[in-house]
Amino acid sequence: MIIKNGNIHVGNGTVLIDYDILIENGIIKEINKNIRTNDNIIIDAKGKEVFPGFIDPVSSFGCTDISFSIKDNNEISSPITPECKIKYSFNHREIDLEELYKVGITTIGASPGNSNIIGGQMAAYRTWGKNSSTMLIKEPIGIKGSVINNVKEQYGEKKMFPMTKMGIFSRLEEFLNNKLELSDESKEIVNSIVEGKLPLIITANTSAEINALIEIIKGTNIKLAIVGAYQGDKCIDSIIKSNASVIVGEQIYLTKGKYNNTDLYKISRLMKEGNLVSFTISGDYGMSGKVKYLWNAIEFYKAGIDKEDIVKIMTLNPAKILGIDNILGSIEEGKYADIVIYTKNPIEYYDARVSNTIVGGELVYSEEGLGC
Numbered sequence: 001m002i003i004k005n006g007n008i009h010v011g012n013g014t015v016l017i018d019y020d021i022l023i024e025n026g027i028i029k030e031i032n033k034n035i036r037t038n039d040n041i042i043i044d045a046k047g048k049e050v051f052p053g054f055i056d057p058v059s060s061f062g063c064t065d066i067s068f069s070i071k072d073n074n075e076i077s078s079p080i081t082p083e084c085k086i087k088y089s090f091n092h093r094e095i096d097l098e099e100l101y102k103v104g105i106t107t108i109g110a111s112p113g114n115s116n117i118i119g120g121q122m123a124a125y126r127t128w129g130k131n132s133s134t135m136l137i138k139e140p141i142g143i144k145g146s147v148i149n150n151v152k153e154q155y156g157e158k159k160m161f162p163m164t165k166m167g168i169f170s171r172l173e174e175f176l177n178n179k180l181e182l183s184d185e186s187k188e189i190v191n192s193i194v195e196g197k198l199p200l201i202i203t204a205n206t207s208a209e210i211n212a213l214i215e216i217i218k219g220t221n222i223k224l225a226i227v228g229a230y231q232g233d234k235c236i237d238s239i240i241k242s243n244a245s246v247i248v249g250e251q252i253y254l255t256k257g258k259y260n261n262t263d264l265y266k267i268s269r270l271m272k273e274g275n276l277v278s279f280t281i282s283g284d285y286g287m288s289g290k291v292k293y294l295w296n297a298i299e300f301y302k303a304g305i306d307k308e309d310i311v312k313i314m315t316l317n318p319a320k321i322l323g324i325d326n327i328l329g330s331i332e333e334g335k336y337a338d339i340v341i342y343t344k345n346p347i348e349y350y351d352a353r354v355s356n357t358i359v360g361g362e363l364v365y366s367e368e369g370l371g372c
Contacts, residue, residue: 002035030333053338058109058201075116079160083120083183101365108125109201128362144202205228205231224244248262268313277317278314
């Protein structure tokens with residue numbers, strides 16, 4: 001397959017005008033001008049915008065049904081469940097129904113929900129494939145947890161510990177210090193977190209939650225990613241010092257209205273300090289629809305953030321957070337060919353349309369139909 005004459009947004013801030021991309025065996029083999037090939041699959045991208053496949057780093061798609069009534073990503077028998085693996089709740093038929101690739105989302109970080117302090121192990125999945133095994137990219141990619149009100153709501157109703165924020169943070173601290181009675185497997189997970197081998201990806205929304213979370217990891221090698229972070233703009237200095245990544249929660253649907261308006265421009269400036277910034281269409285209680293992914297990107301643009309920085313926020317940054325940037329997140333030779341082609345830049349124009357989506361080197365969507 002070859003993509004001809006597109007405006008390639010590499011994902012690292014570079015834009016290549018009127019370049020070709022040669023794809024072989026699912027891998028980007030060459031990026032250049034006027035590539036000659038005998039390949040019979042040619043996509044004309046003249047005047048179009050070519051991006052790395054977008055990545056939503058924290059998602060419950062595929063782990064809940066399309067009506068969100070069945071939620072297999074929340075194991076609420078205990079507030080600490082590091083041994084639980086999201087791959088066992090991932091249903092490829094459910095994510096197929098969502099057709100996330102039709103807006104350009106080609107990868108998700110499938111994740112446990114927000115009801116547990118430690119919910120379990122995340123995995124990276126493609127959004128298109130024949131079955132769950134072929135869609136799996138890497139696991140585990142992180143340990144997901146939460147310190148927001150969902151936890152005390154869940155266990156408070158059962159009259160179980162924790163029923164307060166005091167209890168939530170005390171138990172998290174005990175977990176990270178390996179002071180709980182855990183299986184050998186779970187203790188190994190704790191060691192991997194503390195040694196910085198496995199990211200700790202925690203939902204924390206308010207400045208109080210964020211600052212308490214950062215206090216707990218102070219002086220450790222823990223790689224922290226803060227999800228939600230609706231008041232992250234109020235504790236920028238603490239986030240910088242902790243070198244934490246930030247995955248901003250959805251800015252369009254229900255959750256944002258519960259908190260102060262988030263200063264997206266201020267949060268995005270964290271990238272200048274070396275912190276990674278991304279966003280998700282996840283909120284406190286689940287996902288918003290796929291179309292809102294682009295609306296969230298446009299919120300960053302409206303806040304005055306450079307459009308190529310936003311491309312990083314949608315591609316390379318989440319790939320780095322999830323530890324898959326060696327194979328995904330940018331259009332570079334040797335990486336997997338997960339690519340989306342738009343008629344215009346969707347960050348700038350509401351009327352931009354997906355022309356083609358390529359996942360793993362396979363054309364999975366074409367505006368003109370796959371038979372054309």
